[in-house]
Amino acid sequence: MAMIKTLPKSWPLLAGSVIIAVIFAAAIWAPQLATHNPNQQQLQHRLKAPGAEDHMLGTDGLGRDVWSRLIYGSRISLLVGLISVTVGASLGTVIGLLAGYFGGIVDTLLSRLIDVIMAFPTILLALAIIAALGPSLVNSIIAVGVASAPGFARVVRGVVLSVRERDYIQAATALGSADLRTLLRHVLPNVNSPLIVLLSVGTGSAILVEASLSFLGLGVAPPTATWGSMITDGKQYMDSAPWISVFSGLAIALTVLGFNLLGDGLRDTLDTRL
Amino acid sequence: MQYFLQRLVTSIPTLFGVMVAVFFVVHLIPGDPLLAMLGDSATQSQLDEAREQFGFDRPLPEQFARFVAQYSSGDMGRSIRSRRPVTTEIVSRFPPTLQLAIAAVLVSVVLGVPLGIVAAVRRGGLVDFVSLVLSTLGIAAPVFWVGLLLSLLFATKLGWLPSIGAGRPGDPISVVRALVLPSLTLGLRGMALIARMTRSSMLEVLGEDFVRTARAKGLSSRLVIYKHALRNAANPIISIVGLNFGLLLGGTVLIETVFARPGLGKLLVDSILARDYPVVQGVTFTIATAFILVNLATDLTYSVLDPRVRVS
């Protein structure tokens, strides 16, 4: 147990990176790593335990290979996670920049907007958006993206505000250099660090939200393999064939853990105050 | 007091914004929003009648004004599925969800604080390691998955606790028994966070000079530890509870589905699947409002305990 004290300080960064690299590898080389077509049903081999024949992690209720579905499921999780967080970050950064830089009415309005979006618990917001637009891959991305935007907006706005006060900015403005250029050249670099940390942790929570939507049957439509819907599919076989739900849940937990560790590690390394 | 009023005032536009968002849920739906409100099985005459009654042929701002007026008077429309007023549906579902939320918060505090204390006092020991594992898993593992696993173990395999429902109203024991697994699952994340927070506050305090001095003077170490460490940790714990509450509310949606608890969260999910939009609107509004109120309360408690906050 004393081992914990002697771990290198940067161990979260290392561990997180390794995990994420593995998941990425799974997503990129899915066709090579998967042993079967993830949607191929083999009813005669349904509910086989891990290790049976050439099914490393067993099969699900329709005879589909669990390992292959997990591998391909990583694509959806990463896709939705990364794209939605990018959408949210872009949206949030723009809002934050505008609010922080222009101040006044613009700031008040945009801050209220952020407050309103943050007034909805993330899952609730995603559900409401899905309820309106209907369940699909694209709508999941939109829903999760919108829900994650406020976090970015707040951080960016905070950075902009603090940078604005600095002397050299005021000096530059007094000297007449263009506002926009000042903004971009001086503000943006300061925003990078906290943004990267948020992106990392945000991807983790985006993946969790997507999994929740899939679990409720409101995510990507079947038969596409997603980790969340695999948990749902495996739910009815929990006592006879637990591997379906257990492994897919582990996959989610591991991936989110990876992104969280990466975020923690980055935060420590970049020494940002978040 | 001034702070309280200030925060209250800033909450109002937020509430208004929430109303706007909820109003738009129906109008974002591809297709006729009226069909969405009444259900696909409405006859043409019913549709025409409703179009006039609800003013769907009016300009959007006027529709919104009607909507606000309707909601302010406590009328959230009627459920397409049950034909009962949405407010009745929501009110009848409140108790199980409220029970779950409170129980989850209790679990996270009542279990988290002692865990954190022990982890700090016996730093580097087994408990510390376990709490570390729990906290990392608690945040990364999907809450519905954890719920399924716990249900499998304690309800199905061991049969100690019920796997479904919220107990029979009027039978408090059954209600409590039905609460154990869901609240444990939901409180896990908060418990993990609070444990870590308590641990680090404790470690801070334990290292401080005056503690060593007090110890040297012979004062009961336990008393010193608890009084100062806990007071130090109180604020962060409250803020964690507040921050976590949003995730908690979101989690109730998932947990109520896993454990078939008839609460607001389950109502929301079922209504989305049934295209029962009036209920979707009403529940979304209710939960968002509750969240705003809880945030308000946590901010205020925070400010009461830490006067520095009021100044900023």
Place this chain on the structure above:
Amino acid sequence: MPRFLLSHLRGLTTWLTFVGLVLGTALAQSPSAPSGTLRYGAAYDHGSLDPQLLSSVGDRQMANNVFEGLVRYVAGGTVIEPSLASDWVHNESGTDWTFNLVQGVQFHKDFGELTAEDVVFTIERLLDPELNSPNRSLMASVVSVTAPSKYQVRFELSEPDPAFLDKLANWFTFIVSKEAVEERGDSFGDDPVGTGPYQFGHWLPQQETVLTAFQDYWRGPPALAEVAFISIPDPTTMYNAFESGDVDIIFVTDADKLKRYANDSSIGVDSVPGLITRFFGMNTDFQPFANAQVREAVTLAVDREGMMTYLFPGISTAADSILAPGVLHVKRGVVHYELDLERARRLLAEAGYPDGFSVTFSVPNIDRFTLPAAVIQENLAQIGIAATIEVIETQTYMATLQTKGYDMFILTRTQDATPDRTLYTWFHSSEIPLNNWAKVVDPDVDMWLDRATTITDEQERDELFGLVQQRIADGNFYYFIDHENMIFAYHDYVIGFIGNPQRSFRLDNVRLEGR
């Protein structure tokens, strides 16, 4: 030996006391007073308990215990026996019927005695176009229904109806209290009043509907004090609840669970071949499905054998007919599907869809449908048809299916001993959109059905119904998957439960012992 007894004296004494208490309380229970609550885990929630308006099987099950008709089916079977009518006569051509009612039958909640007036009211209500009952057309041949005396009802039909008694045994002619309907209006479905052994207690939406024993039931009060229909749409939750003892009886659709329960001595399983057909349908209003070659191609792609062997062993039997084998005038062998992906692809190309097409496959949120739907979706993907599965909550699904309709849908049809109701409502063009969901418009079929349902010559009826079934089967508007067995599982303390080929069980003779 004595030493053993002495040393375990304390344990033995405790044991004996315990046993004594249990026996004592068991004996102390009066056998005739209604006692106990039976909890049925239902996949459906209460929609409407108005007999003339309801359509879901869940509502039928509840209504079956709250209401009664003039006649009824023998418990567990399809033979007709008297119910509210003690006897009846009819003229030779079958166009004039007179029923004598049992006297002294009471309605629930003090709504008085059942009289012919209530029967007349019920039937007229069913026929009222304003009410828009989904089963109105079935009694269309009734020209008049009158009450010659307080306990006599007379029907005059425009033409003979060989399935007349069946219709009077079915749920949509269950007799309602005129006074109660007039008083409650639209909310009658949520607070019904009938003459059955159980009366409506309360409904907690999406949770449970509770019926309570009707003490003044004319055949004597039932043995159960309460029946709770607990709504558990999620099958895992339902099976868990059953296995942990939170519900007492459930309807089983999972082959693995069936196997397990059959081997469990503390669980009773009642399985009877159902008068039911499971199918998926193709709406001919949807462009590709208007083409007969496309429909045929679809039927060549479905791996039914795989489903039967691996997904549904013991649960159902593959269909070779539209109607269930037990139905009168069923024509066996009209349905004979092959699995031939090559031919399917060729047909699609010939029909003008070489690259396939997309379709939305709407499915009710129940595992009996979502499971086969997942297989069918994969099967169709093999020939290039991209079916997007859209899962919809059941009551909403039924409401939409009967109005707007779906392009591709999956469901079951419960049938009667006679084929009239089923075949007519399913395939007659006048039944669009209420029951003719594939929108079949075939003048020959209409003609055959019109004739067959109005004559009494059983041989000619057999021929005509045969023609209808052949034509519909050839058209491939539907893929008839299988006939499910009606399987109920219950804990051994449930005594007297009799299943039913239509899933419409009656609980008047069920009691609980030793729970």
